[in-house]
Amino acid sequence: MLSYAELTPPERLLWDAFATGERVDLRTGDPASDDPAGGERWGEDRSVRAEVVRALVLGGAEARPGETPVVHLVGARITGRLKLVFAEACCVLRLERCWFELRPQLYAARLRATGFAGSHLPGLGANRITVEGGNLDLMHTRITAPGATLYDARLDGALLLQDAQLSNPGGVALDGARMEVGSGIVGDDGFRAEGEVRLPEAQLGEALILTGARLVSPGRAALTCRNLRARVLDLRAERVTGTVDLRHARVDVLHLPDADPPKAPTHVDGLVYGALEPHLPAARRLALPRHDPDGYRPQPYQQLAATYQSLGHDHEARAVRLAQQRHRRTTLRPAARAWGHLLDATVGYGYRPWLAGAWLALLTLLGAAAFAAGEPTAAKPDEAAPFNPLVYTLDLLIPIAGLGLRNAWHFTTPPLQGLAYALVGAGWLLTTALVAGVTRVLNRG
Known part of the structure; x- marks a missing residue:
């Protein structure tokens, strides 16, 4: 104390x-x-x-x-x-x-x-x-x-x-x-x-x-x-x-x-x-x-x-x-990363669906210009509808044909044949990517 x-x-x-x-x-x-x-x-x-x-x-x-x-x-x-x-x-x-x-x-x-x-x-x-x-x-x-x-x-x-x-x-x-x-x-x-x-x-x-x-x-x-x-x-x-x-x-x-x-x-x-x-x-x-x-x-x-x-x-x-x-x-395996890059480039993983429209417009113009310069061959000359390069291109890009020109006309030259096949493949990829991207957005917000 x-x-x-x-x-x-x-x-x-x-x-x-x-x-x-x-x-x-x-x-x-x-x-x-x-x-x-x-x-x-x-x-x-x-x-x-x-x-x-x-x-x-x-x-x-x-x-x-x-x-x-x-x-x-x-x-x-x-x-x-x-x-x-x-x-x-x-x-x-x-x-x-x-x-x-x-x-x-x-x-x-x-x-x-x-x-x-x-x-x-x-x-x-x-x-x-x-x-x-x-x-x-x-x-x-x-x-x-x-x-x-x-x-x-x-x-x-x-x-x-x-x-x-x-x-x-x-x-x-x-x-x-x-x-x-x-x-x-x-x-x-x-x-x-x-x-x-x-x-x-x-x-x-x-x-x-x-x-x-x-x-x-x-x-x-x-x-x-x-x-x-x-x-x-x-x-x-x-x-x-x-x-x-x-x-x-x-x-x-x-x-x-x-x-x-x-x-x-x-x-x-x-x-x-x-x-x-x-x-x-x-x-x-x-x-x-x-x-x-x-x-x-x-x-x-x-x-x-x-x-x-x-x-x-x-x-x-x-x-x-x-x-x-x-x-x-960046955390995915190579195959999944490649698919991710495709989704990103085509539809922005569904958050930029307008990209699909931009790709569709670009491919349509490219195909229409190329097919207009070529000489198509009718599958059935007596039954084929008149050839239209723009409609033909759209018919190739749409996965389910519905415009009547895809099967009615074809090209015999290899470059245009290859372009037609490429447009069909691009159409399927764009559609798949768009559906996958939109589904991702709906599921994850």
Whole structure:
């Protein structure tokens, strides 16, 4: 048990200010000397033992009636380890622009609004914590190896990471697996992570915002949001080095950068979103499923097509589905790939049936011109209808003869005989491809 007589002068300032919630600021006013990066060199006049902070947070000093007690310390050198394992705080804790000698241990603590804004910490062990009635403020903080561990944490407010720098190269910079955050995680305005940011199965009441963030984890995952749930997911980061895992995440609105290919290889199988922002033509969004490191997966294409369909942009939805078939074709065996190329060229897998008409018109003009220059021979001269090169060509192209000239006339010269056989074969191929493509569309949407 600490006694007041044992406290140093800066500790007494903090102890006395606790009852009224006043801030104790130990800074000198010189920006260079007040930088927490050099806090290890601060002297006794700026040093506060972690056990003093712990005693106050646990109610070691009496609160003044009618006042709200707060531990609010700025510009201090925190010596020893701040240990609040399974503790229940009686007040708000704000340790700003401080330098910490050892990694705070807050495992399973029940805290009020808590902040380390602008401080330098050699890690932060806060897994399973509960923050009631406020935010966990890590704005402008510098947290080094082993990073910040917040898995299974429960926050009523938000996790604030603006301009924070979390550094654990080759490891995990922020472990927020299974977090539940009432508002969300705000990591914009210069947030930087060296090492993986892990948020699998996190439940965010509002948003994960990474606008302008820099996530650096070469050769491994930079951001893991597998099975994450949020209303808004904003991934317009300034830089991402490493992979992004969004598999089976569910969000209402997904904000993505306009980049082709994406800034980072992104796993998107099972990702579900209601809206995709900003709204761009399908050709600008196909990079998302096309560059998935897992290769071809049907669900990302179906999700993207459904998004355009819900907006009434049927043409864009068809473009996505056509791109899906082309990507799928790369996974097939040679014979199936060849058939796929034919379906693509003739009818666009059924999503461009007008191509069949274009091919039919081209072949009709080619055949009519060639047959008009030749000399046909009637099978039965006395019964044959007058020869018409255009009708004759159409009769060859239509799989089931019905115009009366295919069997009534023929050509004896090899080139025109070969053309006639080729047109019959082309007619069957066009018809088969059209039926197969349309059937594919009807069956798969």
